[in-house]
Structure formats: structure tokens, C-alpha cells
Amino acid sequence: MLSLDANPETPSHSASTDSVVHAYVFALDPTPTQQDMLQSHCGAQRFAYNWGLAMVRAVLAQRDAERSYGVAEPDLTPHVNWSAYALRKRWNEAKPAAAPWWSENSKEAYASGLANLATALSRWAGGRDSGMNRVRRFPKFKSKRSRQSCRFSTGAFGLVAADRRHVKLPRIGVVRTWESTRALERRIRAGVARIRSATVSFRNERWQVSFSVELSGLPPAPRGRRIPVVGVDLGIKHLAILSVPIPGITDENGFVAAPPDVERATKKLRRLQRRASRRCGPDRRISRTPSRRWEKTRAEMARVHKQLTNARKDKLHQLTTRLTAACESIVIEDLHVAGMIRNRRLSRSIQRAVWGELRRQLTYKAGWRGTSLMVADRFYPSSKTCSGCGAVKTKLRLSDRVFRCGDCHAELDRDINAARNLASLVHRQDRTSAASCVGTLNKPDGNPRKSGVMSAMGTATGRPPRSTPRSNAAAV
Ligand SMILES: [Zn+2]
Structure with missing residues (x-):
């Protein structure tokens, strides 16, 4: 019936030619406690993003101001390195002061926000968007109304094989799904699928998880006359x-x-x-x-x-x-x-x-x-x-x-x-x-x-x- 899940949504070819990346999406049925935790993780993602953006903006503004006073280029406030790695390092130094509550959420939540910020900034720095032929804007702060999501790329996440109705997420634990995860579970068991990351998000009034799955080997070409x-x-x-x-x-x-x-x-x-x-x-x-x-x-x-x-x-x-x-x-x-x-x-x-x-x-x-x-x-x-x-x-x-x-x-x-x-x-x-x-x-x-x-x-x-x-x- 109205099931959109378990459909490959955002496929992309990975570096090696004979493996593809599919997204497997499952609608979640979290308990109230789990809902709170999901929300908290998405909030943490947003917080880290905004924290990083504020820092980068401040440094850029500072450099502009110094330039306007005629400060020589080598004497300016040093550039911030906005690679995901560098941002994460800075965050780890700053988090006890900036977010004393940080340990309530998985560190992946903050890393995911900072990784998004790094992508957004490097896109902006890259200038024109090749596909749409328009100038990239400087990233904006995320508001509480922007889409809630959070990605986990390390830690304990995956399917719960026993009943094929649950997924495992770091910190949040075992969450029930609305649908069977069988299709993916079988592929994992057969050794042709590997989960690379899990993204939880709140869409259309419900929580969902999207697993980014690397499939080795394309589906076989259809047999018979076409x-x-x-x-x-x-x-x-x-x-x-x-x-x-x-x-x-x-x-x-x-x-x-x-x-x-x-x-x-x-x-x-x-x-x-x-x-x-x-x-x-x-x-x-x-x-x-x-x-x-x-x-x-x-x-x-x-x-x-x-x-x-x-x-x-x-x-x-x-x-x-x-x-x-x-x-x-x-x-x-x-x-x-x-x-x-x-x-x-x-x-x-x-x-x-x-x-x-x-x-x-x-x-x-x-x-x-x-x-x-x-x-x-x-x-x-x-x-x-x-x-x-x-x-x-x-x-x-x-x-x-x-x-x-x-x-x-x-x-x-x-x-x-x-x-x-x-x-x-x-x-x-x-x-x-x-x-x-x-x-x-x-x-x-x-x-x-x-x-x-x-x-x-x-x-x-x-x-x-x-x-x-x-x-x-x-x-x-
Ligand atoms: Zn005719």
C-alpha cells in the first residue's frame, strides 16, 4: 500500500565500478523516550553546525575589518581551516564551554553537523554551482524549523537480524520499524551489501532511518526478450x-x-x-x-x-x-x-x-x-x-x-x-x-x-x- 520504504532512493556509483550505493529507508516507530533522543541528536547536529558557522563567520568578518584598516595580508587573523576534521578538532576543544551538555548525545551528532558545514563552506568557496549556473550563497544558520536529521557513520548501527523489525542506532538503541527489513538483511547475510552510514530524519511527520548501503555487483541484466x-x-x-x-x-x-x-x-x-x-x-x-x-x-x-x-x-x-x-x-x-x-x-x-x-x-x-x-x-x-x-x-x-x-x-x-x-x-x-x-x-x-x-x-x-x-x- 502506502509504503515508500526500502526503495533505493539516492543511488550513486561509488569509486569502484562494480559496486553501487543505495539508500534503504525505513520508517521508524520510536518510543516516546527514543523520540526525545532522536530529537536531541538532531538538535545537537544543528547546534554544532551553527556553532561552527558562527566561528567561521566571525573570523571572516574580523579579517575583512582588519583589511579595511590597512593591515597587511600576513598580519591578518589567521584563516580558519574548515575541513570537517579541523572543525571537529576545534569543536572538541570548545565543547566543554560551548555545550556543557554535549555528552547527552553521541559524538556522531556533532560530527555530522560539522561535516555538513564543511561541505556547505567548500561549496560556497568553490563559487558557481555547475549544475544550476547560479552563484552559491554563504551558508545560513539552521533554524529549529529546518529539517531535523543526523547522520551516524561510526558506532553500533545496523539491522537487528532476529526479528527483522528493528534497527540499531548508536546511543538511541534498538528502534522498531514499521516494515520488515528483510530485503536488506538478506543481502547483508549473503555478503553483497554493507551498511556505510545511517541517517535519521524527521520527514512527513514521522521519523525514518536511511541506511547508505554499498552493494557489490549490479543487479543481473533481465533475461528473456525485451x-x-x-x-x-x-x-x-x-x-x-x-x-x-x-x-x-x-x-x-x-x-x-x-x-x-x-x-x-x-x-x-x-x-x-x-x-x-x-x-x-x-x-x-x-x-x-x-x-x-x-x-x-x-x-x-x-x-x-x-x-x-x-x-x-x-x-x-x-x-x-x-x-x-x-x-x-x-x-x-x-x-x-x-x-x-x-x-x-x-x-x-x-x-x-x-x-x-x-x-x-x-x-x-x-x-x-x-x-x-x-x-x-x-x-x-x-x-x-x-x-x-x-x-x-x-x-x-x-x-x-x-x-x-x-x-x-x-x-x-x-x-x-x-x-x-x-x-x-x-x-x-x-x-x-x-x-x-x-x-x-x-x-x-x-x-x-x-x-x-x-x-x-x-x-x-x-x-x-x-x-x-x-x-x-x-x-x-
Ligand atoms: Zn496522419
Whole structure:
């Protein structure tokens, strides 16, 4: 049902070629005491981060001030070394005074905050963010409202093998999970998986642990015959539309059904949003605090959001796993087109998020299974082209659910037509020159460059987006 857990979330290739790092996420069911401890550890992580940031900021400001008085460069207050190691060393010297209560939490909590700070500072010092092409800002202090998380990279953590329903965390102890940890436990026992670190965080109103697991050996390539090429189009009423129906994934026409409760939950959400708008929300301009009734509606909204997200996520994982196993190559549309134009009923941001997530999952799962993934250029008129004869319509309204070709009089569902056009791009790409290809895929969430080439395609090697020190650090 609504289980998102135990899905590999942030995969990344590690240095050696035949091992990959997967995240195994389990929702936790901590006791009240354990909840307090989890919260305390996350608070400690934040405290150490802010402590380090304040120190670095003070030194930088001091140096600036000295410079403005004309102090020579060698006589300035010495630089702080902001490597994780150096920060930790300083913290250990300062902690008895700065945080006399430090021994209440595992030292890993502070180390995790300082490691995050080191990453943030070195990113800032590195200047421009290559992926997004914008200038990195100086790190900000973390507030109590920022995401609570804490990473353990040494100490006693792991699964409790006996009943497969508990995980072990340093200091916090043995915590019950909502789901069985069997899948991971088996792999560990077989010697193909090794847990590298554990990150606890509070998301969507519940605690979870994410194990970063190194798997040796990629999953074996799927056996049997695979479908040569499938075009995937994102629908409004359906989760996706495939150019060819695949048993077990779609119905007989190629439609992948949306999770059944999405429609209902969306309606409920809309009702709750209206209700919240009638209640007394927070207003910064007049520093009004929200009413208790507003908070209540808000909490209910968060719960519905969580259900929706989980249902969608689960469904997406099923789709992408099966799709990459069943097909040789997959063609999808650019995020931009899909997100901006298609959608009237669901909220745009949700649709965009779904599309981005679909693409992200397809990218890394295609890499595991040797499936090739291609992204159609955003100016390719997949909806307006006839998949039978190739004639392009000048106008096609969103309300036209059936595509009728003026040339060959073909009639078929609008989305199926679009999916087939996407699939046919594979053949066309063989004929287009390399110069007209726009590589877009290795940045699954990025905003690809504009291109005037109508049918240009991006090809993907199917490797995961970034090799990520980020996946570890950003999860925190
Ligand atoms: Zn036609």
C-alpha cells in the first residue's frame, strides 16, 4: 500500500565500478523516550553546525575589518581551516564551554553537523554551482524549523537480524520499524551489501532511518526478450501512457493507471485548503500567530499530502522498475513541456515533481539494467504530430482528447499518439547528425539549454545523475 520504504532512493556509483550505493529507508516507530533522543541528536547536529558557522563567520568578518584598516595580508587573523576534521578538532576543544551538555548525545551528532558545514563552506568557496549556473550563497544558520536529521557513520548501527523489525542506532538503541527489513538483511547475510552510514530524519511527520548501503555487483541484466522501444508520455488522468501496451504494467491500451486514491485525496486537499483560507493563518507583516484551528487544518493537510506523496512514489517505483526491465530503450519527453503545458487539474508543481521523479528514477534504473534512455527535445511537437503519417497539426487544443489526422484520417487517443511519436524518435535519431543532438540527460532535474532543432534528441548513457558526495550530505 502506502509504503515508500526500502526503495533505493539516492543511488550513486561509488569509486569502484562494480559496486553501487543505495539508500534503504525505513520508517521508524520510536518510543516516546527514543523520540526525545532522536530529537536531541538532531538538535545537537544543528547546534554544532551553527556553532561552527558562527566561528567561521566571525573570523571572516574580523579579517575583512582588519583589511579595511590597512593591515597587511600576513598580519591578518589567521584563516580558519574548515575541513570537517579541523572543525571537529576545534569543536572538541570548545565543547566543554560551548555545550556543557554535549555528552547527552553521541559524538556522531556533532560530527555530522560539522561535516555538513564543511561541505556547505567548500561549496560556497568553490563559487558557481555547475549544475544550476547560479552563484552559491554563504551558508545560513539552521533554524529549529529546518529539517531535523543526523547522520551516524561510526558506532553500533545496523539491522537487528532476529526479528527483522528493528534497527540499531548508536546511543538511541534498538528502534522498531514499521516494515520488515528483510530485503536488506538478506543481502547483508549473503555478503553483497554493507551498511556505510545511517541517517535519521524527521520527514512527513514521522521519523525514518536511511541506511547508505554499498552493494557489490549490479543487479543481473533481465533475461528473456525485451521490447525494443517504448515511448512514455505523462498523462493527466493516468500516471503515464506507453506507446505499446505491456502486460503487468499497463492496461490493454497502454495506460498506466494512477494510484486509486489520488483523485480522492486531491479533492480532500482542495477542501482543506479552502478551510485553511477561512481560518486565521500566520501573517508576518502584522506578526500574527496562527490560530489553533488553522494549525489543525494545516496538520490534516500535511497528512493528506503525505499519503499522496507515498502512494505516488510507490507507484512510480513500480513503474520504473518494470519498465527498465521490460524495454531495450525508453523515450520520454522533456520536463519542461510535460510540466508546463499539459496540466490543468492537478496542481502544476505536483505534476512537475512527478515528471522529474520519473525521469530521475528511469535514469538510474536504466543504468543498472543497461537500458538506454532518451529525452525528446522540448520543442518536439509530440502531441501535434500524427503518429501514422507524420503530418503536423498547427492547432491542438488541450480539450481535444482524441487526435484526428486531417491527412490520413487516423483517429486515436491524444496521449497514445504522443507516446508513439516519442517512440518513433528512436528511429529518427539514427538519421539525425550528432550535431543536432542535445545532450540533456545527465542532469535529470536541470533546465536543458534551448535548442532550435525540432526533432533533436538528448541521449543518455543511463548513468545516475551525479556521483554524489551530496547524496550523503544533502540527505542530512
Ligand atoms: Zn496522419
